[in-house]
Amino acid sequence: MNPEANTSPVTAIVTGSAVRIGRALAEELGRRGWQVVVHYRNSRVEAEETVEVIAAAGGRAIAVAADLMDPARAADTLFEAAENRLGPVTLLINNAAVFSGGGLGETDATTWQELFVVNLEAPTVLCERFVSGLGETGTGQIINL
Numbered sequence: 001m002n003p004e005a006n007t008s009p010v011t012a013i014v015t016g017s018a019v020r021i022g023r024a025l026a027e028e029l030g031r032r033g034w035q036v037v038v039h040y041r042n043s044r045v046e047a048e049e050t051v052e053v054i055a056a057a058g059g060r061a062i063a064v065a066a067d068l069m070d071p072a073r074a075a076d077t078l079f080e081a082a083e084n085r086l087g088p089v090t091l092l093i094n095n096a097a098v099f100s101g102g103g104l105g106e107t108d109a110t111t112w113q114e115l116f117v118v119n120l121e122a123p124t125v126l127c128e129r130f131v132s133g134l135g136e137t138g139t140g141q142i143i144n145l
Contacts, residue, residue, distance in 0.1 A: 009060070011035040011086045013078050015068065015126070016096030018043035021145070023050050025093055030059030035086040037078060038063045039096065062086065068096055068118045071125035079129055092130040093143045094123035 011034065017026040018040035026036045027050065036054060038061050040047035047063035054061040064081045066074035082089045098118045100107045107115075127142055134140050 009033075009035050009087055010090045011037070011082050011088060012091035012093065013037040013039065013082055013089055013126075013130075014093040014095055015039045015078075015122075017093075018047035018050055018063070022093075022095040025095065026050055026061065027053050027057070029091075030054030030061055031057045033059065034091070035059070036061040037082045037086065037089075039078060040065055041067050041096075060086065068122035069114065071117065071122040074122060075125050075129040078126070079133060083133070088135065089130060089133065090140045091143070092126060092140070093145065094126055095145045096122070097145075 012029050014022050014026045014029070014036060016022040017036070017038045023046070026038050030036050031054070036059065038047045038050045040063060044063070044065065051061040051063050062081060062085055064078055066077040068074050079089060096118065098114050100111050100115060102111075123144055130140060130142060
């Protein structure tokens with residue numbers, strides 16, 4: 001989707017977009033005219049800075065906190081914020097992830113649970129929510145990193 005070729009604003013949710021690659025993606029989308037939901041779990045200050053960078057470039061963005069360890073609630077929070085404050089979501093970028101510093105034998109059960117929920121279950125739930133909200137046009141894009 002090219003927001004410059006569209007007369008109505010287009011909205012993207014980028015998970016984990018307060019820092020690193022997610023932040024770069026959110027900032028570039030904002031620069032290109034997308035309205036962006038900047039998702040974070042603990043990085044509120046960084047998320048607000050990302051929103052400020054997007055706004056300074058002439059874009060529109062909001063920072064939304066959601067814990068992907070509760071995927072259904074996170075999906076509700078992100079999509080409701082997007083739809084109520086920016087408009088229908090036409091792009092979902094699943095970028096958020098957690099990493100384990102240890103090897104296979106060094107990772108405890110709690111860490112495995114977090115790895116599976118955040119890295120697999122949450123993106124699946126977000127994709128399901130995205131597809132269910134596409135409406136009659138059925139037009140949208142998903143990028144899973």
